[in-house]
Amino acid sequence: KGGYKMYTQVVNPIEMEFTEKSKLIFSASKNNKTEEVYVDIRIHVNSERYSGPTKKGITFPVDRIEEVQEKLKELNDMLIAKGY
Numbered sequence: 001k002g003g004y005k006m007y008t009q010v011v012n013p014i015e016m017e018f019t020e021k022s023k024l025i026f027s028a029s030k031n032n033k034t035e036e037v038y039v040d041i042r043i044h045v046n047s048e049r050y051s052g053p054t055k056k057g058i059t060f061p062v063d064r065i066e067e068v069q070e071k072l073k074e075l076n077d078m079l080i081a082k083g084y
Contacts, residue, residue: 010030022043022046023044024043025042037062
């Protein structure tokens with residue numbers, strides 16, 4: 001309480017246009033209690049009803065980022081092999 005921030009951004013977020021009314025936000029934050037850093041990839045929407053982050057996204061420890069990248073590449077290679 002008293003204004004304690006649980007998380008602090010460690011780098012500036014990176015945005016990627018996703019659709020006309022949404023974007024992916026890639027960010028990394030440090031848990032101020034445990035000092036652990038987490039990567040967050042989340043959809044942000046901009047509509048008349050709501051603007052901001054959605055529940056659709058993933059968060060994982062920064063030390064797993066290379067593994068996540070490898071799995072995304074593996075998925076991409078499988079999709080390319082299928083003609084997508």
